[in-house]
Amino acid sequence: MYDIQNYYQAGDVEDAVRTLHKNPEAVLISGGSDVLIKIREGKLAGCSLVSINGIPELQSISREDDGTIVIGAGATFAGIAGNEIIRRYIPMLGHAVDQAGGPQLRNVGTIGGNICNGATSADSAPGLFALNAVLVLKGADGIRELPIRQFYTGPGRTVRAHDELLTEIRITRENYHEYGGHYIKYGKRNAMEIATLSCACMVRLTKQKDGVEDMRLAYGVAAPTPIRCSTVEQQAKGMKIGHGLYEMVGQGVLKEINPRSSWRASREFRLLLAEELAKRVLKQAIRYAGGEANA
């Protein structure tokens, strides 16, 4: 038996918001692959749960007429990785969520939970940062939308109010159309692993495919929250593909990130990884964007 005080299965989003509002101590549970483990470990022992598991309106993945891709917060990692819309328009994100845990975990873990638990190591986070994703939060006072860059406030902390629910993640067309993207996760094992460092990149090339028109680069575990490297992104714009670009990016990111030493890896090792991953992820993104990355 799990050490759970009370359990309530919400029928829909409004029901979940109402119940959270009435129960200031209750914990929201979606796929369960984080919350149930925290209960097992004793960190959340004796908590009251409000479950949004299986609510159909949270699970859909769709593309609107203007090209905006809408991912329900309850969509599972496996559901996203295998989804036709994701595979066609933003394969980088499908690849990223396919790195989380193992196959069984990916069948239950949800992208909303991955974001809302506030972990800098979330496999979906760097990709969503690089895609300029917008989060839709539904609360007792209504709906608000905010860019994912404004969502995290610290390790395990986000701006989500207790009685707010992340309902969908929106990615507009101008943020993926004609871009190539890639995600690299570094972990000590190939599976069932939490990222030591992770890096996502989206890049759009010039018409001749020899220069960078726009680039977005994001890291997980390189700071207390997932982060973007805005200065490097600005500097990369207009640069020709080649050694100079890779060196600028590889060196530049080191001034923008602030990894820590943990039992998983030292700060020094993470800095080494950051430089190398930035170069590799950029080269692969360039290839996916139709460019020649070995130039």
Next chain:
Amino acid sequence: MLKIIQMTVNGKNVELAVDDRESLLDMLRNRLGLTSVKKGCEVGECGACTVLVDGKTVDSCIYLAMWAQGRHIMTVEGLKEANGELSPIQQAFVDEAAVQCGFCTPGLIMTAVELAGTGKKYSREELRRLISGHLCRCTGYENILNAVEQAIEGNSCI
């Protein structure tokens, strides 16, 4: 608190009073006696408790029994042929000597059932990745891979 849920388990309709603090793993083992479902790490890392929920592999230790409401659950007990013989997937594990202590076997068989059910062909590298949610403490992975390969041999689509 006990609540009544309805589901199918190994093809049979089941109506059961379950505690809302109970994992699917505990429900299957303790209330239904389906002890092929093994309790290993209890934190979703070892894969010993893997069952199919609506055809997809799930670690039943980190899945609340309540969530089984209306769903189709399958365990190794549901695999045997009508005449009581082993299913071809179970037989593959026997043929390839993929069973040592046996603790990881039921979970791996359920993953093999899921993979066989897709009808797709998989390379050995893909299979390594697809069974990565299981730990074999005897480290008999080569034979397990051989068995999974044999189990999905009939798959034809790409």
